[in-house]
Amino acid sequence: MAHKPYTSIPIQECGEPLVPIPDSFLKLHPHPYQSLGAPYGQASPFWLRSGVLAALERAQAFLKPHGWQLAIFDAYRPIAVQQFMVAHTFSALCQERGHDAQQLEPxxxxxxxxxxxxxxxxxxxxxxxxxxxxTGAAVDLTLADREGRLLEMGGAIDEISERSLPDFYDRHPEGTSAACFAQRRQVLYQAMSDAGFQRHPNEWWHFSLGDQLWAWQRQQQTNQRDIIARYGRIDF
Known part of the structure:
Protein backbone atom coordinates (compact mmCIF):
# COMPACT_ATOMS: atom_id res chain seq x y z
CA MET A 1 0.00 0.00 0.00
CA ALA A 2 1.37 3.37 -1.05
CA HIS A 3 2.65 5.72 1.62
CA LYS A 4 1.13 9.20 1.48
CA PRO A 5 3.42 11.72 3.17
CA TYR A 6 0.58 14.06 4.07
CA THR A 7 -1.02 11.51 6.43
CA SER A 8 1.57 12.40 9.10
CA ILE A 9 0.07 15.92 9.40
CA PRO A 10 -1.83 16.43 12.69
CA ILE A 11 -5.56 17.15 12.54
CA GLN A 12 -7.29 19.61 14.86
CA GLU A 13 -10.93 19.13 13.89
CA CYS A 14 -12.81 22.44 13.72
CA GLY A 15 -16.30 20.96 13.77
CA GLU A 16 -17.71 22.66 10.68
CA PRO A 17 -20.75 20.83 9.29
CA LEU A 18 -21.18 19.21 5.93
CA VAL A 19 -23.55 21.31 3.82
CA PRO A 20 -25.11 20.72 0.39
CA ILE A 21 -23.50 22.34 -2.63
CA PRO A 22 -26.30 24.63 -3.87
CA ASP A 23 -27.89 24.49 -7.29
CA SER A 24 -26.09 27.71 -8.23
CA PHE A 25 -23.24 25.31 -9.08
CA LEU A 26 -23.37 22.94 -12.03
CA LYS A 27 -23.33 19.38 -10.67
CA LEU A 28 -22.65 16.46 -12.98
CA HIS A 29 -25.59 14.03 -13.10
CA PRO A 30 -25.97 11.12 -13.04
CA HIS A 31 -23.20 10.92 -10.50
CA PRO A 32 -20.59 8.48 -11.88
CA TYR A 33 -19.84 6.59 -8.66
CA GLN A 34 -23.50 6.28 -7.68
CA SER A 35 -24.16 4.91 -11.17
CA LEU A 36 -21.58 2.18 -10.49
CA GLY A 37 -23.38 1.22 -7.27
CA ALA A 38 -21.03 2.90 -4.78
CA PRO A 39 -22.50 2.63 -1.26
CA TYR A 40 -23.37 6.21 -0.31
CA GLY A 41 -26.34 5.27 1.85
CA GLN A 42 -28.03 8.54 2.87
CA ALA A 43 -24.91 10.62 2.13
CA SER A 44 -24.50 12.82 -0.94
CA PRO A 45 -21.43 13.24 -3.14
CA PHE A 46 -22.39 16.92 -3.42
CA TRP A 47 -21.64 17.92 0.18
CA LEU A 48 -18.70 19.98 1.46
CA ARG A 49 -17.67 21.59 4.73
CA SER A 50 -19.26 25.02 5.06
CA GLY A 51 -15.92 26.86 4.95
CA VAL A 52 -14.83 24.94 1.86
CA LEU A 53 -18.10 25.78 0.12
CA ALA A 54 -17.57 29.48 0.88
CA ALA A 55 -14.16 29.27 -0.80
CA LEU A 56 -15.68 27.43 -3.76
CA GLU A 57 -18.11 30.32 -4.22
CA ARG A 58 -15.12 32.70 -4.44
CA ALA A 59 -13.56 30.47 -7.10
CA GLN A 60 -16.82 30.52 -9.05
CA ALA A 61 -16.85 34.32 -8.97
CA PHE A 62 -13.26 34.40 -10.30
CA LEU A 63 -14.40 32.57 -13.45
CA LYS A 64 -17.29 34.87 -14.38
CA PRO A 65 -15.18 37.28 -16.48
CA HIS A 66 -14.02 34.27 -18.53
CA GLY A 67 -17.61 33.24 -19.26
CA TRP A 68 -16.96 29.94 -17.52
CA GLN A 69 -18.26 28.16 -14.44
CA LEU A 70 -17.23 25.28 -12.21
CA ALA A 71 -18.72 21.84 -12.89
CA ILE A 72 -18.70 19.66 -9.77
CA PHE A 73 -17.82 16.01 -10.38
CA ASP A 74 -17.48 14.75 -6.80
CA ALA A 75 -17.01 16.09 -3.28
CA TYR A 76 -17.84 14.20 -0.05
CA ARG A 77 -16.99 10.52 -0.15
CA PRO A 78 -17.67 8.11 2.73
CA ILE A 79 -14.90 5.60 3.49
CA ALA A 80 -17.08 2.79 2.08
CA VAL A 81 -17.26 4.64 -1.24
CA GLN A 82 -13.49 5.16 -1.23
CA GLN A 83 -13.02 1.42 -0.69
CA PHE A 84 -15.50 0.63 -3.46
CA MET A 85 -13.86 2.94 -5.98
CA VAL A 86 -10.31 1.80 -5.19
CA ALA A 87 -11.39 -1.82 -5.77
CA HIS A 88 -13.27 -0.82 -8.93
CA THR A 89 -10.25 1.03 -10.30
CA PHE A 90 -7.96 -1.94 -9.62
CA SER A 91 -10.37 -4.31 -11.42
CA ALA A 92 -10.75 -1.92 -14.34
CA LEU A 93 -6.98 -1.61 -14.78
CA CYS A 94 -6.61 -5.39 -14.67
CA GLN A 95 -9.28 -5.79 -17.35
CA GLU A 96 -7.78 -3.01 -19.47
CA ARG A 97 -4.43 -4.80 -19.42
CA GLY A 98 -5.85 -8.26 -20.07
CA HIS A 99 -5.27 -9.69 -16.59
CA ASP A 100 -7.53 -11.83 -14.44
CA ALA A 101 -7.73 -9.91 -11.16
CA GLN A 102 -8.16 -13.19 -9.26
CA GLN A 103 -5.04 -14.82 -10.75
CA LEU A 104 -2.37 -12.14 -10.83
CA GLU A 105 1.32 -12.69 -10.40
CA PRO A 106 2.46 -10.78 -7.30
CA THR A 135 -13.18 14.91 5.30
CA GLY A 136 -15.59 16.98 3.20
CA ALA A 137 -12.69 19.27 2.32
CA ALA A 138 -11.84 17.97 -1.17
CA VAL A 139 -13.61 18.43 -4.47
CA ASP A 140 -13.13 17.08 -7.99
CA LEU A 141 -14.26 19.51 -10.65
CA THR A 142 -13.81 20.84 -14.14
CA LEU A 143 -14.87 23.82 -16.26
CA ALA A 144 -18.03 24.47 -18.24
CA ASP A 145 -19.27 27.39 -20.33
CA ARG A 146 -22.24 29.60 -19.41
CA GLU A 147 -24.68 27.12 -20.98
CA GLY A 148 -23.30 24.24 -18.94
CA ARG A 149 -21.32 22.57 -21.72
CA LEU A 150 -18.19 20.95 -20.34
CA LEU A 151 -14.89 22.25 -21.67
CA GLU A 152 -12.36 19.76 -23.00
CA MET A 153 -9.44 19.68 -20.58
CA GLY A 154 -7.19 17.20 -22.36
CA GLY A 155 -8.04 14.21 -20.21
CA ALA A 156 -10.92 12.75 -18.24
CA ILE A 157 -11.36 13.06 -14.50
CA ASP A 158 -10.04 9.87 -12.81
CA GLU A 159 -8.00 8.93 -15.90
CA ILE A 160 -5.03 6.80 -14.82
CA SER A 161 -2.44 8.24 -17.17
CA GLU A 162 0.24 10.88 -17.51
CA ARG A 163 -2.32 13.21 -19.08
CA SER A 164 -3.84 13.62 -15.62
CA LEU A 165 -0.74 15.42 -14.35
CA PRO A 166 -1.60 19.13 -14.09
CA ASP A 167 1.36 20.31 -16.17
CA PHE A 168 1.22 17.56 -18.81
CA TYR A 169 0.42 19.94 -21.68
CA ASP A 170 2.99 22.48 -20.53
CA ARG A 171 5.62 19.74 -20.85
CA HIS A 172 4.10 18.33 -24.07
CA PRO A 173 3.08 21.42 -26.10
CA GLU A 174 2.94 19.57 -29.41
CA GLY A 175 -0.51 19.20 -30.99
CA THR A 176 -3.09 21.75 -32.03
CA SER A 177 -5.04 21.71 -28.75
CA ALA A 178 -2.19 21.45 -26.24
CA ALA A 179 -1.95 25.18 -25.58
CA CYS A 180 -5.73 25.39 -25.11
CA PHE A 181 -5.74 22.54 -22.57
CA ALA A 182 -2.79 24.02 -20.70
CA GLN A 183 -4.48 27.43 -20.54
CA ARG A 184 -7.79 26.02 -19.28
CA ARG A 185 -6.05 24.01 -16.58
CA GLN A 186 -4.15 27.12 -15.54
CA VAL A 187 -7.32 29.21 -15.29
CA LEU A 188 -8.97 26.49 -13.17
CA TYR A 189 -5.89 26.42 -10.95
CA GLN A 190 -5.87 30.23 -10.63
CA ALA A 191 -9.54 30.33 -9.68
CA MET A 192 -9.12 27.65 -7.02
CA SER A 193 -5.75 28.77 -5.65
CA ASP A 194 -6.91 32.39 -5.33
CA ALA A 195 -9.76 31.06 -3.18
CA GLY A 196 -7.31 29.21 -0.91
CA PHE A 197 -7.34 25.70 -2.38
CA GLN A 198 -4.36 23.47 -3.09
CA ARG A 199 -4.27 21.20 -6.16
CA HIS A 200 -3.41 17.51 -5.97
CA PRO A 201 0.12 17.00 -7.40
CA ASN A 202 -1.05 14.25 -9.78
CA GLU A 203 -4.58 15.36 -10.70
CA TRP A 204 -5.59 18.51 -12.56
CA TRP A 205 -9.18 18.19 -11.25
CA HIS A 206 -8.67 17.62 -7.48
CA PHE A 207 -8.54 20.53 -5.04
CA SER A 208 -8.73 20.68 -1.27
CA LEU A 209 -8.73 23.22 1.52
CA GLY A 210 -8.02 22.57 5.18
CA ASP A 211 -7.36 18.82 5.02
CA GLN A 212 -4.03 17.02 5.56
CA LEU A 213 -2.98 17.19 1.90
CA TRP A 214 -3.67 20.94 1.85
CA ALA A 215 -1.69 21.45 5.09
CA TRP A 216 1.22 19.33 3.83
CA GLN A 217 1.40 21.31 0.58
CA ARG A 218 1.24 24.61 2.47
CA GLN A 219 4.11 23.41 4.67
CA GLN A 220 6.18 22.57 1.60
CA GLN A 221 5.51 26.01 0.09
CA THR A 222 6.11 28.12 3.19
CA ASN A 223 8.39 25.94 5.34
CA GLN A 224 6.02 26.67 8.25
CA ARG A 225 5.78 23.39 10.12
CA ASP A 226 3.00 24.63 12.40
CA ILE A 227 0.38 24.47 9.62
CA ILE A 228 -1.98 21.60 10.42
CA ALA A 229 -5.28 20.24 9.12
CA ARG A 230 -8.58 21.55 10.45
CA TYR A 231 -10.80 18.95 8.80
CA GLY A 232 -10.66 15.27 9.73
CA ARG A 233 -12.84 12.34 8.70
CA ILE A 234 -16.54 13.01 9.02
CA ASP A 235 -18.98 10.13 9.11
CA PHE A 236 -22.59 10.25 8.09
Missing part, protein backbone atom coordinates in the same frame (compact mmCIF):
# COMPACT_ATOMS: atom_id res chain seq x y z
CA UNK A 107 4.75 -8.45 -9.27
CA UNK A 108 1.95 -7.49 -11.67
CA UNK A 109 -0.50 -6.97 -8.81
CA UNK A 110 2.00 -4.72 -7.04
CA UNK A 111 2.56 -2.64 -10.17
CA UNK A 112 -1.18 -2.15 -10.72
CA UNK A 113 -1.78 -1.25 -7.07
CA UNK A 114 1.00 1.33 -7.35
CA UNK A 115 -0.81 2.89 -10.29
CA UNK A 116 -4.10 2.92 -8.38
CA UNK A 117 -2.58 4.59 -5.31
CA UNK A 118 -0.72 7.14 -7.37
CA UNK A 119 -4.11 8.75 -7.92
CA UNK A 120 -6.46 7.32 -5.28
CA UNK A 121 -6.06 7.86 -1.55
CA UNK A 122 -5.80 4.80 0.68
CA UNK A 123 -9.27 4.01 2.15
CA UNK A 124 -7.85 3.99 5.68
CA UNK A 125 -10.16 3.56 8.66
CA UNK A 126 -7.52 5.18 10.89
CA UNK A 127 -9.03 8.53 11.99
CA UNK A 128 -5.53 10.03 11.88
CA UNK A 129 -5.18 9.19 8.16
CA UNK A 130 -8.49 9.94 6.42
CA UNK A 131 -8.80 10.05 2.63
CA UNK A 132 -9.17 13.72 1.61
CA UNK A 133 -12.69 13.32 0.21
CA UNK A 134 -13.87 11.66 3.43
Missing amino acids: AIATEIWQQVYRFWAVPSLDPAKPPPHS
Whole structure:
Protein backbone atom coordinates (compact mmCIF):
# COMPACT_ATOMS: atom_id res chain seq x y z
CA MET A 1 0.00 0.00 0.00
CA ALA A 2 1.37 3.37 -1.05
CA HIS A 3 2.65 5.72 1.62
CA LYS A 4 1.13 9.20 1.48
CA PRO A 5 3.42 11.72 3.17
CA TYR A 6 0.58 14.06 4.07
CA THR A 7 -1.02 11.51 6.43
CA SER A 8 1.57 12.40 9.10
CA ILE A 9 0.07 15.92 9.40
CA PRO A 10 -1.83 16.43 12.69
CA ILE A 11 -5.56 17.15 12.54
CA GLN A 12 -7.29 19.61 14.86
CA GLU A 13 -10.93 19.13 13.89
CA CYS A 14 -12.81 22.44 13.72
CA GLY A 15 -16.30 20.96 13.77
CA GLU A 16 -17.71 22.66 10.68
CA PRO A 17 -20.75 20.83 9.29
CA LEU A 18 -21.18 19.21 5.93
CA VAL A 19 -23.55 21.31 3.82
CA PRO A 20 -25.11 20.72 0.39
CA ILE A 21 -23.50 22.34 -2.63
CA PRO A 22 -26.30 24.63 -3.87
CA ASP A 23 -27.89 24.49 -7.29
CA SER A 24 -26.09 27.71 -8.23
CA PHE A 25 -23.24 25.31 -9.08
CA LEU A 26 -23.37 22.94 -12.03
CA LYS A 27 -23.33 19.38 -10.67
CA LEU A 28 -22.65 16.46 -12.98
CA HIS A 29 -25.59 14.03 -13.10
CA PRO A 30 -25.97 11.12 -13.04
CA HIS A 31 -23.20 10.92 -10.50
CA PRO A 32 -20.59 8.48 -11.88
CA TYR A 33 -19.84 6.59 -8.66
CA GLN A 34 -23.50 6.28 -7.68
CA SER A 35 -24.16 4.91 -11.17
CA LEU A 36 -21.58 2.18 -10.49
CA GLY A 37 -23.38 1.22 -7.27
CA ALA A 38 -21.03 2.90 -4.78
CA PRO A 39 -22.50 2.63 -1.26
CA TYR A 40 -23.37 6.21 -0.31
CA GLY A 41 -26.34 5.27 1.85
CA GLN A 42 -28.03 8.54 2.87
CA ALA A 43 -24.91 10.62 2.13
CA SER A 44 -24.50 12.82 -0.94
CA PRO A 45 -21.43 13.24 -3.14
CA PHE A 46 -22.39 16.92 -3.42
CA TRP A 47 -21.64 17.92 0.18
CA LEU A 48 -18.70 19.98 1.46
CA ARG A 49 -17.67 21.59 4.73
CA SER A 50 -19.26 25.02 5.06
CA GLY A 51 -15.92 26.86 4.95
CA VAL A 52 -14.83 24.94 1.86
CA LEU A 53 -18.10 25.78 0.12
CA ALA A 54 -17.57 29.48 0.88
CA ALA A 55 -14.16 29.27 -0.80
CA LEU A 56 -15.68 27.43 -3.76
CA GLU A 57 -18.11 30.32 -4.22
CA ARG A 58 -15.12 32.70 -4.44
CA ALA A 59 -13.56 30.47 -7.10
CA GLN A 60 -16.82 30.52 -9.05
CA ALA A 61 -16.85 34.32 -8.97
CA PHE A 62 -13.26 34.40 -10.30
CA LEU A 63 -14.40 32.57 -13.45
CA LYS A 64 -17.29 34.87 -14.38
CA PRO A 65 -15.18 37.28 -16.48
CA HIS A 66 -14.02 34.27 -18.53
CA GLY A 67 -17.61 33.24 -19.26
CA TRP A 68 -16.96 29.94 -17.52
CA GLN A 69 -18.26 28.16 -14.44
CA LEU A 70 -17.23 25.28 -12.21
CA ALA A 71 -18.72 21.84 -12.89
CA ILE A 72 -18.70 19.66 -9.77
CA PHE A 73 -17.82 16.01 -10.38
CA ASP A 74 -17.48 14.75 -6.80
CA ALA A 75 -17.01 16.09 -3.28
CA TYR A 76 -17.84 14.20 -0.05
CA ARG A 77 -16.99 10.52 -0.15
CA PRO A 78 -17.67 8.11 2.73
CA ILE A 79 -14.90 5.60 3.49
CA ALA A 80 -17.08 2.79 2.08
CA VAL A 81 -17.26 4.64 -1.24
CA GLN A 82 -13.49 5.16 -1.23
CA GLN A 83 -13.02 1.42 -0.69
CA PHE A 84 -15.50 0.63 -3.46
CA MET A 85 -13.86 2.94 -5.98
CA VAL A 86 -10.31 1.80 -5.19
CA ALA A 87 -11.39 -1.82 -5.77
CA HIS A 88 -13.27 -0.82 -8.93
CA THR A 89 -10.25 1.03 -10.30
CA PHE A 90 -7.96 -1.94 -9.62
CA SER A 91 -10.37 -4.31 -11.42
CA ALA A 92 -10.75 -1.92 -14.34
CA LEU A 93 -6.98 -1.61 -14.78
CA CYS A 94 -6.61 -5.39 -14.67
CA GLN A 95 -9.28 -5.79 -17.35
CA GLU A 96 -7.78 -3.01 -19.47
CA ARG A 97 -4.43 -4.80 -19.42
CA GLY A 98 -5.85 -8.26 -20.07
CA HIS A 99 -5.27 -9.69 -16.59
CA ASP A 100 -7.53 -11.83 -14.44
CA ALA A 101 -7.73 -9.91 -11.16
CA GLN A 102 -8.16 -13.19 -9.26
CA GLN A 103 -5.04 -14.82 -10.75
CA LEU A 104 -2.37 -12.14 -10.83
CA GLU A 105 1.32 -12.69 -10.40
CA PRO A 106 2.46 -10.78 -7.30
CA ALA A 107 4.75 -8.45 -9.27
CA ILE A 108 1.95 -7.49 -11.67
CA ALA A 109 -0.50 -6.97 -8.81
CA THR A 110 2.00 -4.72 -7.04
CA GLU A 111 2.56 -2.64 -10.17
CA ILE A 112 -1.18 -2.15 -10.72
CA TRP A 113 -1.78 -1.25 -7.07
CA GLN A 114 1.00 1.33 -7.35
CA GLN A 115 -0.81 2.89 -10.29
CA VAL A 116 -4.10 2.92 -8.38
CA TYR A 117 -2.58 4.59 -5.31
CA ARG A 118 -0.72 7.14 -7.37
CA PHE A 119 -4.11 8.75 -7.92
CA TRP A 120 -6.46 7.32 -5.28
CA ALA A 121 -6.06 7.86 -1.55
CA VAL A 122 -5.80 4.80 0.68
CA PRO A 123 -9.27 4.01 2.15
CA SER A 124 -7.85 3.99 5.68
CA LEU A 125 -10.16 3.56 8.66
CA ASP A 126 -7.52 5.18 10.89
CA PRO A 127 -9.03 8.53 11.99
CA ALA A 128 -5.53 10.03 11.88
CA LYS A 129 -5.18 9.19 8.16
CA PRO A 130 -8.49 9.94 6.42
CA PRO A 131 -8.80 10.05 2.63
CA PRO A 132 -9.17 13.72 1.61
CA HIS A 133 -12.69 13.32 0.21
CA SER A 134 -13.87 11.66 3.43
CA THR A 135 -13.18 14.91 5.30
CA GLY A 136 -15.59 16.98 3.20
CA ALA A 137 -12.69 19.27 2.32
CA ALA A 138 -11.84 17.97 -1.17
CA VAL A 139 -13.61 18.43 -4.47
CA ASP A 140 -13.13 17.08 -7.99
CA LEU A 141 -14.26 19.51 -10.65
CA THR A 142 -13.81 20.84 -14.14
CA LEU A 143 -14.87 23.82 -16.26
CA ALA A 144 -18.03 24.47 -18.24
CA ASP A 145 -19.27 27.39 -20.33
CA ARG A 146 -22.24 29.60 -19.41
CA GLU A 147 -24.68 27.12 -20.98
CA GLY A 148 -23.30 24.24 -18.94
CA ARG A 149 -21.32 22.57 -21.72
CA LEU A 150 -18.19 20.95 -20.34
CA LEU A 151 -14.89 22.25 -21.67
CA GLU A 152 -12.36 19.76 -23.00
CA MET A 153 -9.44 19.68 -20.58
CA GLY A 154 -7.19 17.20 -22.36
CA GLY A 155 -8.04 14.21 -20.21
CA ALA A 156 -10.92 12.75 -18.24
CA ILE A 157 -11.36 13.06 -14.50
CA ASP A 158 -10.04 9.87 -12.81
CA GLU A 159 -8.00 8.93 -15.90
CA ILE A 160 -5.03 6.80 -14.82
CA SER A 161 -2.44 8.24 -17.17
CA GLU A 162 0.24 10.88 -17.51
CA ARG A 163 -2.32 13.21 -19.08
CA SER A 164 -3.84 13.62 -15.62
CA LEU A 165 -0.74 15.42 -14.35
CA PRO A 166 -1.60 19.13 -14.09
CA ASP A 167 1.36 20.31 -16.17
CA PHE A 168 1.22 17.56 -18.81
CA TYR A 169 0.42 19.94 -21.68
CA ASP A 170 2.99 22.48 -20.53
CA ARG A 171 5.62 19.74 -20.85
CA HIS A 172 4.10 18.33 -24.07
CA PRO A 173 3.08 21.42 -26.10
CA GLU A 174 2.94 19.57 -29.41
CA GLY A 175 -0.51 19.20 -30.99
CA THR A 176 -3.09 21.75 -32.03
CA SER A 177 -5.04 21.71 -28.75
CA ALA A 178 -2.19 21.45 -26.24
CA ALA A 179 -1.95 25.18 -25.58
CA CYS A 180 -5.73 25.39 -25.11
CA PHE A 181 -5.74 22.54 -22.57
CA ALA A 182 -2.79 24.02 -20.70
CA GLN A 183 -4.48 27.43 -20.54
CA ARG A 184 -7.79 26.02 -19.28
CA ARG A 185 -6.05 24.01 -16.58
CA GLN A 186 -4.15 27.12 -15.54
CA VAL A 187 -7.32 29.21 -15.29
CA LEU A 188 -8.97 26.49 -13.17
CA TYR A 189 -5.89 26.42 -10.95
CA GLN A 190 -5.87 30.23 -10.63
CA ALA A 191 -9.54 30.33 -9.68
CA MET A 192 -9.12 27.65 -7.02
CA SER A 193 -5.75 28.77 -5.65
CA ASP A 194 -6.91 32.39 -5.33
CA ALA A 195 -9.76 31.06 -3.18
CA GLY A 196 -7.31 29.21 -0.91
CA PHE A 197 -7.34 25.70 -2.38
CA GLN A 198 -4.36 23.47 -3.09
CA ARG A 199 -4.27 21.20 -6.16
CA HIS A 200 -3.41 17.51 -5.97
CA PRO A 201 0.12 17.00 -7.40
CA ASN A 202 -1.05 14.25 -9.78
CA GLU A 203 -4.58 15.36 -10.70
CA TRP A 204 -5.59 18.51 -12.56
CA TRP A 205 -9.18 18.19 -11.25
CA HIS A 206 -8.67 17.62 -7.48
CA PHE A 207 -8.54 20.53 -5.04
CA SER A 208 -8.73 20.68 -1.27
CA LEU A 209 -8.73 23.22 1.52
CA GLY A 210 -8.02 22.57 5.18
CA ASP A 211 -7.36 18.82 5.02
CA GLN A 212 -4.03 17.02 5.56
CA LEU A 213 -2.98 17.19 1.90
CA TRP A 214 -3.67 20.94 1.85
CA ALA A 215 -1.69 21.45 5.09
CA TRP A 216 1.22 19.33 3.83
CA GLN A 217 1.40 21.31 0.58
CA ARG A 218 1.24 24.61 2.47
CA GLN A 219 4.11 23.41 4.67
CA GLN A 220 6.18 22.57 1.60
CA GLN A 221 5.51 26.01 0.09
CA THR A 222 6.11 28.12 3.19
CA ASN A 223 8.39 25.94 5.34
CA GLN A 224 6.02 26.67 8.25
CA ARG A 225 5.78 23.39 10.12
CA ASP A 226 3.00 24.63 12.40
CA ILE A 227 0.38 24.47 9.62
CA ILE A 228 -1.98 21.60 10.42
CA ALA A 229 -5.28 20.24 9.12
CA ARG A 230 -8.58 21.55 10.45
CA TYR A 231 -10.80 18.95 8.80
CA GLY A 232 -10.66 15.27 9.73
CA ARG A 233 -12.84 12.34 8.70
CA ILE A 234 -16.54 13.01 9.02
CA ASP A 235 -18.98 10.13 9.11
CA PHE A 236 -22.59 10.25 8.09
